[in-house]
Amino acid sequence: MRLSYSALNTYQICPLKYKFQYVNKIRTPKSKEAVFGTLIHSTLNFVHKPAILQPSLEQALDHFSKNWNSDVFEDELEERSAFSQGVEIIRRYYKDNDIAKINIVALESPFQIKLGEHIASGIIDRIDRTEDGYEIIDYKTSKKMPTQERIDNDLQLSIYLKAFLDRYPEEKKRLDKIKVSLYFVKHGVKLSSIRTEEQLQKVEDAFLEAIESIEKSSFEPVLNPLCDWCDFQDKCPMQKHKFKEKRKIDTKEINKAIEEYIEAKNDAKSIRTKIAELQKVISEYMDQEGVERVFSDAGIIARTTRQTFSFDEKKLKEILEPLGKWDKVNKVNLVQLKSLLTTLPSPTKKEIENTKRLDRESKSFSVKKK
Numbered sequence: 001m002r003l004s005y006s007a008l009n010t011y012q013i014c015p016l017k018y019k020f021q022y023v024n025k026i027r028t029p030k031s032k033e034a035v036f037g038t039l040i041h042s043t044l045n046f047v048h049k050p051a052i053l054q055p056s057l058e059q060a061l062d063h064f065s066k067n068w069n070s071d072v073f074e075d076e077l078e079e080r081s082a083f084s085q086g087v088e089i090i091r092r093y094y095k096d097n098d099i100a101k102i103n104i105v106a107l108e109s110p111f112q113i114k115l116g117e118h119i120a121s122g123i124i125d126r127i128d129r130t131e132d133g134y135e136i137i138d139y140k141t142s143k144k145m146p147t148q149e150r151i152d153n154d155l156q157l158s159i160y161l162k163a164f165l166d167r168y169p170e171e172k173k174r175l176d177k178i179k180v181s182l183y184f185v186k187h188g189v190k191l192s193s194i195r196t197e198e199q200l201q202k203v204e205d206a207f208l209e210a211i212e213s214i215e216k217s218s219f220e221p222v223l224n225p226l227c228d229w230c231d232f233q234d235k236c237p238m239q240k241h242k243f244k245e246k247r248k249i250d251t252k253e254i255n256k257a258i259e260e261y262i263e264a265k266n267d268a269k270s271i272r273t274k275i276a277e278l279q280k281v282i283s284e285y286m287d288q289e290g291v292e293r294v295f296s297d298a299g300i301i302a303r304t305t306r307q308t309f310s311f312d313e314k315k316l317k318e319i320l321e322p323l324g325k326w327d328k329v330n331k332v333n334l335v336q337l338k339s340l341l342t343t344l345p346s347p348t349k350k351e352i353e354n355t356k357r358l359d360r361e362s363k364s365f366s367v368k369k370k
């Protein structure tokens with residue numbers, strides 16, 4: 001399989017989105033965020049293109065404005081805000097960087113590397129020669145910045161470093177001199193890291209694990225913070241009902257059922273609160289009077305004490321195992337297993353995953369009020 005990092009990233013965010021985009025290859029018009037990101041990338045590429053004189057800030061802004069695409073914006077206000085954000089990014093970039101002094105090795109450099117039987121591909125935004133080594137940089141136009149820990153374990157940067165070392169194998173001896181960085185241009189912040197030999201060896205495993213998961217996947221939708229910007233909302237079972245009016249289907253009956261359901265859930269919640277309040281009043285009365293049952297014309301209320309116990313597992317095992325009954329009570333604690341899984345090495349995790357079987361499936365409703 002041939003997989004780019006952006007395809008892998010899409011799969012990790014939502015398998016169904018990956019399927020729409022990379023398996024079914026459904027074409028969608030580029031979103032305004034994507035158009036904006038592409039133009040920022042192309043402007044920074046223009047800034048660093050080899051030339052006798054590097055472009056001035058004015059020339060960079062001129063490139064940005066000449067390639068601006070108004071068509072993707074819904075209104076003038078939105079367009080103006082995006083444009084000034086772009087101008088601000090470029091100004092800050094010039095303020096924070098001495099363009100003429102940056103020693104560029106490669107710009108927008110495509111790569112393909114073999115990992116196992118598969119191919120990882122991508123484009124590295126920029127590779128610099130630094131005083132004592134190299135720096136591999138990927139520009140990000142997103143607002144959200146990850147933690148340093150995420151950067152230290154970021155698979156994209158590790159794959160880019162592998163691709164770099166594939167091109168410059170002699171640099172493998174000087175890993176500590178190669179920085180990998182994500183440059184968040186909206187904030188003017190560059191988060192950098194280096195990789196150890198040991199970390200690099202794990203990249204192939206992580207990539208192959210991801211491929212295996214894709215090959216076995218049933219491509220379920222996973223709701224995530226980026227859903228509102230997803231181009232496939234009208235095809236996704238988690239979102240397409242939002243567009244029901246456009247599909248010209250009769251929605252009267254279902255709208256009524258949704259409203260009634262939400263109302264009933266609200267009533268149930270306030271009834272539960274009311275019951276808890278009354279239970280407290282009655283229980284206090286019972287304590288005061290030393291009774292466990294109270295009587296009125298409406299009926300009788302009785303109080304019972306429920307106790308929960310836990311057992312000493314080791315001792316219980318010693319008693320039940322010789323009788324051949326231990327297996328009958330020793331059920332796996334799924335909550336504990338889930339948190340244990342995050343601490344186990346990959347092969348063990350995989351082995352445990354393979355023992356998983358579906359026993360029962362049920363559907364439940366959750367309500368998110370507008």
Ligand code: SF4
Pocket residue numbers: 014015016017221222223224226227228230231232233236237238239
């Ligand atoms: S709308 Fe959200 S859940 Fe649906 S495909 Fe897109 S990203 Fe996945």
